[in-house]
Amino acid sequence: MSRALLEIRGLVKHFTVEGSREVVHAVDGVDLSVMPGETLGLVGESGCGKTTVGRLALRLLEPTAGELLLDGRDLVRIPRRELRRLRSRMQIVFQDPFSSLNPRMTVHTLLTRPMEIHLNLSPLARQARLEELLEKVGLRGEHRGRYPHEFSGGQRQRIAIARALSVNPDFVALDEPTSALDVSVQAQILNLLKQLQQDHGLTYLFISHNLSVVKHMSDRIAVMYLGQLVEVATREALFTAPLHPYTRALISSIPALTPRGRRERIRLVGDVPSAIRVPAGCRFHTRCPFAEDRCRREAPALRPVAADGEAPHQVSCHLVP
Secondary structure: OOOOOEEEEEEEEEEEEEOOOOOOEEEEEEEEEOOOEEEEEEEEEOOOHHHHHHHHHHOOOOOOOOEEEEOOEEEEOOHHHHHHHHHEEEEEEOOOOOOOOOOOOOOOHHHHHHHHHHHHOOOHHHHHHHHHHHHOOOOOOOHHHHOOOOHHHHHHHHHHHHOOOOOOOEEEEOOOOOOOOOOHHHHHHHHHHHHHHHHHOOOOEEEEEEHHHHHHOEEEEEEOOOOOEEEEEEEEHHHHOOHHHHHHHHHOOOOOOHHHHHHOOOOOOOOOOOOOOOOOOOOOOOOOOOOOOHHHOOOOOOEEEEEEEEEEEEEEOOOOO
């Protein structure tokens, strides 16, 4: 079995509320591994911490605790100069393609500036790579002299994807890459991402709240709730036999395309608790219809409960044997 390209161990990120001693528990003890060439989906409600995990994985945020291993090298403890050299191996595509692109830069500058910083290429080679990238993401050579505001949302996201690919990364974090786009454009961008992965052997961390999109894109899926993982499984196992009550509730909310495909809707009671005052025991017990006394007292560990090929099906729930 090959070694994970990215391994996250005991990842913690706490934010201090300005002007007080209160602490926001954004991420609390996350363990994840992403294998070379796979797409790991990270899904959950807004505010669960999934975007924070993605930014921590690239050291765009400093973790409070934990390890981030890229090919076995801990990104948290390596010198800043060495981290800078590794930046070309890990890139990110943000949710909003307009705010993530510098409005004062042309497409030419947006795509060639990372090459100048990270790749030892001549001006002629950078120009040739620019033309190649534009073609790969479905843009034309004439677009290189235009500014971000001159493009549609889908075209801007294509530019953002081309910028991420410009330095030949191994790992790309995709943070809600289609949520700001029209439905028809979403499908085009998702198909483009899958084609680029196939062509370049890319490894993706795909972050989204849209389970249908995650199902289409991912090989394995991790479900997150209030800063912690509650279930990790292959796509097939998660959608055919979800184990955690929260996962079952999320899947039941997916609209059915046909009457025969309708599921019994599981409606959760109440709101997600505050990340400042997290509940004792299982964090989901305040909304779980099956919670017992043990759930309110004792926090369950994420543990393997079944073998699903080479990937174990993990769940964090006292009620799952």
